[in-house]
Amino acid sequence: MSEKTHREHGGFWSRYIFSQDHKVIAVQYTITALLIGLFGLVLSWLLRLQLGFPGSFQFVNPGSYYQMLTQHGMIMIVYLLTAILLGGFGNYLIPLMIGARDMAFPFLNMLSYWVYLLSVIVLMAAFLVPGGPTGAGWTLYPPLSALPNAAPGSGWGIKLMLVSLVIFIAAATMGGLNYVTTVLQCRTKGMTLMRMPLSVWGIFIASVMALFAFPALFVGGVMLLFDNLLGTSFFIPAVTLLGQQLPREGGNPLLFQHLFWYFGHPEVYIVILPAMGIASDLISTHSRKPIFGYNAMVIAMAAIAFIGFIVWAHHMFVSGMNPYFGFFFAVSTLIIAIPSAVKVYNWLLTLWRGNIRLNVPMLFGIGWISTFIIGGLTGLPLGNVIADVPLHDTYFVVGHFHLVMGVAALMAIFGGIYHWFPKVTGRMFHETLGKLHFWVTFVGAYAIFFPMFLMGILGVPRRYFDFNVLQYLPPQTSALNIAITVAALTVGAAQLIFLGNLIWSALKGKRAEANPWGATTLEWQTPTTPPPHDNWGAEIPTVYRWAYDYSVPGAERDFIPQNVPQASLDVHLRQPAAGEGVRSRREPGANLGGDKI
Amino acid sequence: MAQQTLEERTKALPRWLRDLVADWSSDQQTFKVNWGKAMMWIFIVSDIFVFGSFLSAYAAARLSATLPWPDPAKVFALHIGESEVPLLLIAIMTFVLISSSGTMAIAVKYGYERNRAKAALFLTLTALLGLAFLGMQAFEWTKLISEGFRPWANPLGAPQFGSSFFMITGFHGLHVTAGVIYLALIASQVLRGAYEKIGYQRVEIAGLYWHFVDLVWVFIFAFFYLF
Numbered sequence: 001m002s003e004k005t006h007r008e009h010g011g012f013w014s015r016y017i018f019s020q021d022h023k024v025i026a027v028q029y030t031i032t033a034l035l036i037g038l039f040g041l042v043l044s045w046l047l048r049l050q051l052g053f054p055g056s057f058q059f060v061n062p063g064s065y066y067q068m069l070t071q072h073g074m075i076m077i078v079y080l081l082t083a084i085l086l087g088g089f090g091n092y093l094i095p096l097m098i099g100a101r102d103m104a105f106p107f108l109n110m111l112s113y114w115v116y117l118l119s120v121i122v123l124m125a126a127f128l129v130p131g132g133p134t135g136a137g138w139t140l141y142p143p144l145s146a147l148p149n150a151a152p153g154s155g156w157g158i159k160l161m162l163v164s165l166v167i168f169i170a171a172a173t174m175g176g177l178n179y180v181t182t183v184l185q186c187r188t189k190g191m192t193l194m195r196m197p198l199s200v201w202g203i204f205i206a207s208v209m210a211l212f213a214f215p216a217l218f219v220g221g222v223m224l225l226f227d228n229l230l231g232t233s234f235f236i237p238a239v240t241l242l243g244q245q246l247p248r249e250g251g252n253p254l255l256f257q258h259l260f261w262y263f264g265h266p267e268v269y270i271v272i273l274p275a276m277g278i279a280s281d282l283i284s285t286h287s288r289k290p291i292f293g294y295n296a297m298v299i300a301m302a303a304i305a306f307i308g309f310i311v312w313a314h315h316m317f318v319s320g321m322n323p324y325f326g327f328f329f330a331v332s333t334l335i336i337a338i339p340s341a342v343k344v345y346n347w348l349l350t351l352w353r354g355n356i357r358l359n360v361p362m363l364f365g366i367g368w369i370s371t372f373i374i375g376g377l378t379g380l381p382l383g384n385v386i387a388d389v390p391l392h393d394t395y396f397v398v399g400h401f402h403l404v405m406g407v408a409a410l411m412a413i414f415g416g417i418y419h420w421f422p423k424v425t426g427r428m429f430h431e432t433l434g435k436l437h438f439w440v441t442f443v444g445a446y447a448i449f450f451p452m453f454l455m456g457i458l459g460v461p462r463r464y465f466d467f468n469v470l471q472y473l474p475p476q477t478s479a480l481n482i483a484i485t486v487a488a489l490t491v492g493a494a495q496l497i498f499l500g501n502l503i504w505s506a507l508k509g510k511r512a513e514a515n516p517w518g519a520t521t522l523e524w525q526t527p528t529t530p531p532p533h534d535n536w537g538a539e540i541p542t543v544y545r546w547a548y549d550y551s552v553p554g555a556e557r558d559f560i561p562q563n564v565p566q567a568s569l570d571v572h573l574r575q576p577a578a579g580e581g582v583r584s585r586r587e588p589g590a591n592l593g594g595d596k597i
Numbered sequence: 598m599a600q601q602t603l604e605e606r607t608k609a610l611p612r613w614l615r616d617l618v619a620d621w622s623s624d625q626q627t628f629k630v631n632w633g634k635a636m637m638w639i640f641i642v643s644d645i646f647v648f649g650s651f652l653s654a655y656a657a658a659r660l661s662a663t664l665p666w667p668d669p670a671k672v673f674a675l676h677i678g679e680s681e682v683p684l685l686l687i688a689i690m691t692f693v694l695i696s697s698s699g700t701m702a703i704a705v706k707y708g709y710e711r712n713r714a715k716a717a718l719f720l721t722l723t724a725l726l727g728l729a730f731l732g733m734q735a736f737e738w739t740k741l742i743s744e745g746f747r748p749w750a751n752p753l754g755a756p757q758f759g760s761s762f763f764m765i766t767g768f769h770g771l772h773v774t775a776g777v778i779y780l781a782l783i784a785s786q787v788l789r790g791a792y793e794k795i796g797y798q799r800v801e802i803a804g805l806y807w808h809f810v811d812l813v814w815v816f817i818f819a820f821f822y823l824f
Contacts, residue, residue, distance in 0.1 A: 104632045173643060181636040184627040192624045211639065215646035219654055222764070231749035232760035234658055250755055252661040255654060262650070543624070 020106035021533055022091045025113050027424065029087030030417075032113075036120055037080035038499070043072040045492050052485025054466050062465045063152040066135030069463065071126075073138025074161070077267065078168060079120055081409055085274040086172065086210065087116060089416055090179050090203040092424065096523035097200045099188025099541050099563075101534045104181045112174035119167035122160055129156035137463065139260055142235035142253045146227040147246070154228075162225040169214045169221075176214075179207040188522075190543035194298070195562070197521045197547040198291065199416075201298055202277020205305045206270045212309070213266035220259030227251070257319055261312035268405055269308040273301055275368065275412035276343060281547075282365035282415045283347050285519045287354030288558050290548035293346040300339035300346075307336050317385050318392045326385045333383035340376055344369065355551065355558070360434035361517075364415025367442045368408055374446075375404025378453060393463075396456025399449040407445040414441070414498065421505065422512030423523055426530045429505040437498045444491035451480045518559045521547050525561050637802045641809045648813050651768060652820055655761040662755035669822050672741070672753065687822050690733045691814065694773075697726035698811045701780075705804045708797035713787055716800060720784035723807065727777040734770050738763070762821065769817055772810045779803055 016024060046068055050060040060068075091109065095102055103109045126133035135152035136145035144151050145158055183196070183204040196204075223234040231248070235256045238249040284291040291297060313321060313329040347369050356362065378400040381387035391397065414437070421429050460467060460477055467473055467481070515524040527537040541563040549560040560569065603622060607615045620627055628635050659666055670683040677685070704719035741762075745752040751759040783803045786792060792799060 104636065173640075176643075177636050177640055180639050181632055185625075185632050185635050187625050190624050192622055193627070194622065195624075211643040212646050215643060216650045218647060219650035222768075223654060226748065226760065226764060230760075232764075233749070233756055234654070234760055238663070248749075248756075250661070250663040250757055252657055255657045255661070258657070259650060259654060 018110060020102070020110045022095050022103045022106070022109060023424070023531065023535075025109055026088050026090075026092035028113050029091060029116065030084055030089075032117060032120060033080050033084035033088060034499070036075055036123075037084070038495070039124075040072050040075035040080060041492055041495060043068045043075070045489060047072065048485040048488040050465065051467075052482045054468060063135060064132070065465045066137070066463075067133050067152050067157070070135050070138050070140075070161075071123075071133050075123070076406065077138070077271070078165070079123065081271045081405075081413075082172065082210075082267070083116060084413060085271060085409070086179065086203065086207060087113065087175055089199070089274060089278060089413075090175070090207065092420065093197075093199050093523065094179055094182050094203060095186070096526070096531060096535060097197050097521055097547075098183065098186065098191050099522050099536070099543060100182060100186040101536065101540065103178045104186050105178050108174050109178050112171050112178065115167060115171035115174065119164045119171060122164040122167060126153065126157045126160040126164075129160065131155045131157055134158040134161045139264070140224065140256075141260075142224060142227065142251075142256050143237070143239055146224060146235050147239065147241070159225065159228055162221045162228070165221045166218060166225070169218045172210055172214055176207040176211045179203060180211065183207075188540050188543055191562075194295070195543060195546045197277070198280035198294070198297055198301075199274070199277040201301055202274040202280075205301050206273040209266045209270050209273070209305050209308065213263045213270065215263075216259045217263035220256050220263070223259075224256060254316075254319060257316050258313070261315045262309075264315065265312040266305075266308050268401075269304055271405060271409050273305065275409045276301065278416040278419075279365050279368040279372075279412045280343075280347065280350075281521070282361050282412075282419055283350050283369075284548050284550065285419075285517050286359060286362035286365065287351050287356045288518075288550045289350055289354040290550055291346065292349035292352075293342070294546065294548065296342055297346055300342045303339040304336060307332055307339075311336065311383075314383055314388070317388045330383055330385050334380065337376070337380060344373055344376075360429070360431060360438060361415045361419035363435065363438045363442075364411050364418065367438065368411040368415065370442075371403050371408040371411055371445065374450075375400060375402075375408055379404060390459075391456055393461050394456035395452040395460045395462050398462050399452030399456060402452075403445070403449045407441075407449065411442075414438075417502070419517070420523070421502070422516050423526075423529060423531070425506045425509070426512055427505055427509030428512045428516065429509060430501050433497055433501040437494050437501065440494035440497075441491055444487050444494065447487035448484050448491060451484055455480060515561075518557070520545075520549055520559050520561050522562055525563055631798050633802050634798060634805070637805045641805065644809065648769075648816070651765050652816060655765060655820065658757045658761055659755075662757045664751075664756070665754040667751065667753035667755075667758055669824070672746075673737070673822055684822055686733060686737055687818065690730055690737075691818050693726050693733070694730045694811050694814050697723045697730070698808050700726065701804045701807045705797075705801045708787065708792070708800035711793070711797070713790060716797070717784045717787045720780050720787060720800070720803075724777045724780040724784065727773050727780070727807075731770060731773055731777070734766065734773075738766075765817060765821065769810070769813060772813070776807050776810050779806065 015021075019025060019028075046057075046060055047065065049057050050065055091103070094100075132153045134140070134145065134154065134157035136150075136154070136158060140158070140161070145154070148154055151158075183200060187193075187196075223232075226232040227234055227236060233248040233251040235253050236246070236248045236251040237253060239246045280291055280297060311329055311333045313325060314333045317326055317329075351366075378396070382391060382397060382400055418429055418434055421427075455477055458474065458477060460473060461470070464470075467477060512529060514526070514529045517524070522541055522543070523531070525541060526532070526535060542565075543562045544565045545560060545562055547562055549555075549562075551558045552560055555569065603619065607618050610618070620629070671681075673687055674681045674683045675685040676682075700719045700723045704716050704723060707716035707719060710716075741759075746759045746762070748760050748763045750756050780803055783800055787797075787800065
């Protein structure tokens with residue numbers, strides 16, 4: 001069953017449309033996710049226009065504001081971030097980085113993409129139905145999302161949203177089964193788990209988390225769908241609406257919050273762990289140094305994944321719960337800071353005295369560290385019950401999770417796209433446009449989200465359509481809102497530069513070498529660029545070393561690819577001086593002179 | 598410094614731990630099974646979380662229901678002549694489904710012995726027992742519906758009873774239905790001799806799924822019918 005030989009090139013349809021090649025599926029996932037992400041971005045512009053200049057734009061009314069808010073959140077978190085990191089990066093990198101010819105189950109892989117596309121189509125269909133998409137908030141809390149006429153889009157919109165989510169979960173499960181099985185069972189000779197690049201580790205652990213977290217959303221989604229479609233009362237308590245007692249009673253709206261956040265918090269790490277892995281590879285490769293503390297990096301990711309499953313109720317501190325539970329969830333939440341800090345220190349120590357090349361992927365790698373630190377640190381007050389209660393429904397939360405989950409993850413995604421673009425397309429991207437994209441995005445993201453912390457402390461509530469009704473807010477908040485809106489539109493425009501750069505470079509860019517970054521991992525050692533259909537041609541590579549042999553003292557070049565055997569190196573190795581380690585893994589600080597040793 | 602081999606470094610550990618370390622630190626394959634079997638196990642763990650979420654949600658819904666919860670011994674009783682036998686139908690259904698796990702195991706055995714006729718026979722028997730289970734479930738649903746139970750209503754109290762019942766047994770029934778189709782496909786493949794070359798692991802993989810569906814029923818039976 002191993003070593004499936006692929007059919008040689010079929011026609012256009014089987015090669016590029018209904019392809020079972022993981023590389024094509026990865027590109028399909030990435031393009032679809034970027035397009036739907038662009039749509040989510042446009043929604044955020046409209047939201048910001050209303051917040052910056054309230055009342056100036058007639059097409060944003062309170063109803064459509066909530067609809068766009070809901071769709072923006074759902075699209076960005078589920079249909080962009082999850083899909084691009086697992087479906088896009090996961091599909092492209094796993095087989096190439098572990099030395100497999102394809103995923104374990106190519107047909108299932110193809111099915112996963114098409115089912116994902118179906119979920120996107122159902123999601124978008126909600127914009128065309130009577131009443132429009134749901135406006136119940138991206139967390140879809142009942143009873144608002146379960147009662148007819150409670151929120152905009154409570155007819156068709158909410159049902160399509162839930163159906164789309166259920167379809168997405170089916171796609172994510174098919175993909176996840178594939179990724180986990182492939183990493184566990186399809187590695188090449190010599191590729192032990194502890195020799196895998198951290199990108200694969202991040203995607204692997206995130207896929208395992210997805211398989212355990214999405215079931216809760218599935219169950220919550222099905223129950224909410226039944227409440228909407230069949231008139232069940234899982235989540236609907238006795239409600240008095242406009243003086244009328246509704247006929248349904250006895251449901252438990254908190255139950256949905258538990259199911260949702262049992263999925264929702266691991267979901268944060270489903271997005272962040274692949275981003276962590278990708279950022280680790282960017283930082284190590286472009287500072288020409290082995291990643292600091294590889295084992296600690298892997299253990300920290302596993303620890304984050306495990307603890308990530310027992311912190312979910314910190315999203316519900318203000319929903320009301322037994323104080324002892326609040327204490328437990330606050331403690332478990334704050335404990336996650338430890339493995340996260342281990343990772344941050346390891347990235348910084350990887351950079352330390354490195355031979356840093358400030359190219360576009362590296363800039364995004366450093367941008368990742370910065371936004372992850374600021375976003376992560378602002379999570380600490382929110383993990384504390386006492387500080388969370390006043391901050392919870394304010395812009396402090398908006399600033400926090402946009403920085404840590406949105407911007408930080410996007411930094412890793414952008415960096416990863418620039419990093420692997422030469423391998424995927426065989427062409428280089430435009431460096432100057434890439435740097436422009438980075439600086440506008442990086443500075444602009446802080447300009448957008450940093451003031452939100454201040455606004456949160458001032459008490460500006462989140463999810464509001466209009467702040468003019470709140471007398472207690474100082475007038476400066478509207479000035480801040482205008483500034484944020486201007487920054488948001490600027491950052492949005494920078495993403496158009498990015499998309500333009502991608503398209504132009506893919507068609508007209510300079511031809512790329514096979515290994516333009518001098519990277520060690522297997523995907524850069526393929527016989528052709530882009531890699532052939534079966535990835536490796538006649539012979540699958542054998543792995544002799546870990547993924548981070550950069551600047552090895554005595555080596556001819558400042559990197560040793562994973563598939564170079566020790567014997568062929570010995571010829572070139574100069575005799576190490578007394579007391580000098582042969583492998584830089586033991587001596588992280590030793591001899592980092594650069595290329596020409 | 599001479600590198601110690603893995604065997605030397607784990608010598609002092611108990612055997613199961615040593616094997617565990619050896620599996621997880623090996624190259625190529627972590628588990629020495631084929632890919633399909635590994636994937637089925639991973640799928641089952643994921644599906645456990647689906648049923649686990651369903652059953653916890655049911656527990657939470659039952660705890661917070663404001664109207665009285667009906668007594669399952671009465672709701673699921675059959676009237677035979679004068680007497681009322683609690684849980685009779687469910688007992689038979691459970692017996693049938695658990696027996697089908699036995700026939701499934703026999704089918705796997707005959708598969709690995711390359712006894713195609715008998716493997717197909719017991720696969721078919723397993724599928725038929727699954728169908729019998731589904732038939733009895735359809736009967737039970739019909740009976741409850743005729744007594745006025747609906748997903749949104751319950752003549753004896755909390756509407757969440759009907760909602761949870763139809764949702765969870767329905768979801769399990771979908772698993773059984775999928776399993777019956779799956780087993781029928783595998784049986785026809787066995788008869789065609791499709792596994793003569795590639796081996797009979799796929800019979801065992803189908804068996805894993807079927808045993809899992811049976812095991813889940815035990816939990817649904819315990820939490821829904823006995824409590």
